[in-house]
Amino acid sequence: MSAIDYEFASPQSLREPDEMPRLGDLENMRPLPRISVHAFCESEALQQLMERCGGDRRMAKVSLRITSGGIAAAANMFAAAPTPNLIVLETRANPAILLAELAPLAAVCDPSTKVVIIGYHNDIALYRDLIRNGISEYIVQPVSMQDILSAMAAIFIDPDAEPLGRSIAFIGAKGGVGASTIAHNCAFGISNLFSTETILADLDLPYGTANIDFDQDPAQGIAEAVFAPERLDEVFLDRLLTKCSEHLSLLAAPSMLDRAYDFEASAFQPVLDVLQRSAPVSVLDVPHAWSEWTRSVLAAVDEVVICAVPDLANLRNAKNMLDALRRLRPNDKAPHLILNQVGMPKRPEIAPSEFCEPLEADPIAIIPFDINLFGNAANSGRMISEMDAKSPVAETFSQVAHIVTGRVAVKKAKKGGLLGLLKRR
Numbered sequence: 001m002s003a004i005d006y007e008f009a010s011p012q013s014l015r016e017p018d019e020m021p022r023l024g025d026l027e028n029m030r031p032l033p034r035i036s037v038h039a040f041c042e043s044e045a046l047q048q049l050m051e052r053c054g055g056d057r058r059m060a061k062v063s064l065r066i067t068s069g070g071i072a073a074a075a076n077m078f079a080a081a082p083t084p085n086l087i088v089l090e091t092r093a094n095p096a097i098l099l100a101e102l103a104p105l106a107a108v109c110d111p112s113t114k115v116v117i118i119g120y121h122n123d124i125a126l127y128r129d130l131i132r133n134g135i136s137e138y139i140v141q142p143v144s145m146q147d148i149l150s151a152m153a154a155i156f157i158d159p160d161a162e163p164l165g166r167s168i169a170f171i172g173a174k175g176g177v178g179a180s181t182i183a184h185n186c187a188f189g190i191s192n193l194f195s196t197e198t199i200l201a202d203l204d205l206p207y208g209t210a211n212i213d214f215d216q217d218p219a220q221g222i223a224e225a226v227f228a229p230e231r232l233d234e235v236f237l238d239r240l241l242t243k244c245s246e247h248l249s250l251l252a253a254p255s256m257l258d259r260a261y262d263f264e265a266s267a268f269q270p271v272l273d274v275l276q277r278s279a280p281v282s283v284l285d286v287p288h289a290w291s292e293w294t295r296s297v298l299a300a301v302d303e304v305v306i307c308a309v310p311d312l313a314n315l316r317n318a319k320n321m322l323d324a325l326r327r328l329r330p331n332d333k334a335p336h337l338i339l340n341q342v343g344m345p346k347r348p349e350i351a352p353s354e355f356c357e358p359l360e361a362d363p364i365a366i367i368p369f370d371i372n373l374f375g376n377a378a379n380s381g382r383m384i385s386e387m388d389a390k391s392p393v394a395e396t397f398s399q400v401a402h403i404v405t406g407r408v409a410v411k412k413a414k415k416g417g418l419l420g421l422l423k424r425r
């Protein structure tokens with residue numbers, strides 16, 4: 001069952017036989033991936049229809065919220081909360097003023113959020129106007145369950161729809177610099193701050209620590225996925241995932257030495273593909289190595305984050321990695337840089353400004369060395385924001401979560417006032 005969060009008195013369930021969708025229409029639809037959907041319903045009829053959609057097996061992985069209200073209620077809510085992957089919005093607004101009414105919502109909406117509007121005016125000019133302004137679909141009442149599910153399928157399942165998932169790889173400039181710790185905290189932050197379904201994949205098969213960091217001991221995980229690419233689909237992946245928190249799942253490393261782990265260059269491509277189809281965000285914890293397969297992974301992901309400690313070996317390695325990755329990804333923005341364990345007592349260090357200058361990169365975060373905070377978190381299987389949500393380090397991880405997902409802080413979005421400009425498609 002999908003998680004339905006009712007914000008109004010739940011009406012009695014209705015299943016009039018003549019209202020049932022024609023089965024043939026839905027039968028061939030693939031299940032929707034792990035997206036978050038928030039429906040704002042002005043009519044009782046749509047509320048009930050959305051509930052019925054929520055009970056459909058194709059929605060089992062969708063996290064659905066249903067709220068009574070229209071555009072104003074949505075704008076109000078998302079002024080203070082992150083927007084989901086999809087907003088379904090019912091409105092009776094007149095075509096002449098609909099776009100203007102949407103402006104306050106557009107101003108607080110993340111660019112990655114899709115919007116489907118359920119309206120009451122069968123007006124082709126309005127339809128074109130809305131699509132031009134980034135609305136994914138406009139459907140005229142009375143709508144059916146089939147209409148809603150088809151609209152979602154067109155956005156999130158169709159082969160020609162833009163890919164759902166964004167992948168972010170973290171790698172260290174040396175071993176032990178905290179790349180895994182940072183990857184795990186950021187994955188947790190992304191899932192928690194944005195209520196976005198996130199999968200953390202631990203690519204360090206022999207030594208991975210994501211299982212320890214989240215206090216989990218799963219029998220299956222990434223090894224089953226990478227060694228059985230022919231079986232790997234969304235259903236198989238589901239069985240390999242371990243739930244770490246409300247919106248975070250882990251594809252854990254075996255962390256065992258009963259075999260050797262040698263991979264072909266493209267070994268992880270099927271895993272990346274299925275992750276991308278399954279969840280809006282995947283975080284990859286890549287071990288500190290430079291082999292055919294790590295290079296292919298780093299070449300294939302949407303974002304790369306290099307983590308480094310401010311010493312000479314890290315500087316040289318970070319420089320080489322940045323140069324190599326810029327060549328490998330000539331049409332992408334450069335990898336991000338994070339400086340970690342800065343200010344370790346008694347350690348001679350290169351000042352952050354001197355470290356970054358030859359790299360021609362501004363760090364997106366500088367994280368202090370804090371043995372108490374990190375040591376206690378590691379030993380108790382918890383994340384930094386769970387240990388001390390108000391600590392500056394927790395705030396830094398929150399900023400990194402925003403940057404690597406392309407999210408704008410809600411406050412900034414409001415100030416920016418993107419009035420009238422809906423950038424989505």
Ligand SMILES: Nc1ncnc2c1ncn2[C@@H]1O[C@H](COP(=O)(O)OP(=O)(O)O)[C@@H](O)[C@H]1O
Pocket residue numbers: 172174175176177178179180181182209340341342367368369370371374375378
């Ligand atoms: N900022 C920090 N301050 C103190 N200890 C840290 C910090 N960042 C990471 N650590 C610790 O450093 C060790 C190595 O971290 P890990 O994430 O496994 O590194 P990597 O993945 O780069 O090999 C862990 O014990 C971790 O708790």
Ligand SMILES: [Mg+2]
Pocket residue numbers: 179180181204286287288
């Ligand atoms: Mg590691």
